[in-house]
Amino acid sequence: ETGVTQSPTHLIKTRGQQVTLRCSSQSGHNTVSWYQQALGQGPQFIFQYYREEENGRGNFPPRFSGLQFPNYSSELNVNALELDDSALYLCASSSRAGVDTQYFGPGTRLTVL
Amino acid sequence: GIQVEQSPPDLILQEGANSTLRCNFSDSVNNLQWFHQNPWGQLINLFYIPSGTKQNGRLSATTVATERYSLLYISSSQTTDSGVYFCAVAWRGGSEKLVFGKGTKLTVNP
Numbered sequence: 700e701t702g703v704t705q706s707p708t709h710l711i712k713t714r715g716q717q718v719t720l721r722c723s724s725q726s727g728h729n730t731v732s733w734y735q736q737a738l739g740q741g742p743q744f745i746f747q748y749y750r751e752e753e754n755g756r757g758n759f760p761p762r763f764s765g766l767q768f769p770n771y772s773s774e775l776n777v778n779a780l781e782l783d784d785s786a787l788y789l790c791a792s793s794s795r796a797g798v799d800t801q802y803f804g805p806g807t808r809l810t811v812l
Numbered sequence: 813g814i815q816v817e818q819s820p821p822d823l824i825l826q827e828g829a830n831s832t833l834r835c836n837f838s839d840s841v842n843n844l845q846w847f848h849q850n851p852w853g854q855l856i857n858l859f860y861i862p863s864g865t866k867q868n869g870r871l872s873a874t875t876v877a878t879e880r881y882s883l884l885y886i887s888s889s890q891t892t893d894s895g896v897y898f899c900a901v902a903w904r905g906g907s908e909k910l911v912f913g914k915g916t917k918l919t920v921n922p
Binding site: 732734736740741742743744755787789791799800801803805806808 | 856
């Protein structure tokens with residue numbers, strides 16, 4: 700069974716740029732959730748995708764957007780990067796939205812200069 | 813939305829000691845998970861425990877859903893147990909997201 704993978708591991712961008720982060724869900728899982736974790740804080744929910752449709756969104760502006768593909772992998776796109784976007788971005792997959800165990804990938808550490 | 817509070821925020825132990833971490837939540841939940849975050853940021857699943865008691869080696873957890881709290885027990889702690897422990901819940905009246913507490917930072921000294 701393949702676990703959740705994320706790419707890239709680390710990324711450095713400058714303010715105003717755009718970034719795309721990628722996540723491959725665990726085999727057999729059709730739900731992907733994205734979280735942002737600032738230094739010293741718990742992860743904060745960005746949004747969730749279930750069978751290629753957005754299935755819930757947290758308190759993040761529209762410049763945070765996502766996609767889920769037919770193979771259930773997912774992308775997180777962030778436009779017009781701000782310094783406060785510097786964080787660890789975590790992807791989690793599960794086999795059923797909400798009530799099932801969520802398994803997390805290793806994360807992408809984004810630094811915005 | 814639901815509130816999740818973890819205590820204590822910091823805990824320092826000597827190797828071999830036992831500890832109890834607590835998670836209080838403010839509404840009924842249909843998902844509660846405990847995680848250990850290692851120094852590289854990876855969140856490792858410890859328990860999926862919306863109710864009841866589970867054990868895995870030196871770790872065990874109990875959730876009393878009617879009283880809205882969960883406990884994580886670590887026995888005979890080892891230095892490799894160091895890290896941050898998070899409790900996260902998804903609640904019945906909300907969306908499908910996990911809401912995390914602020915975590916308990918555990919340091920186990922040799």
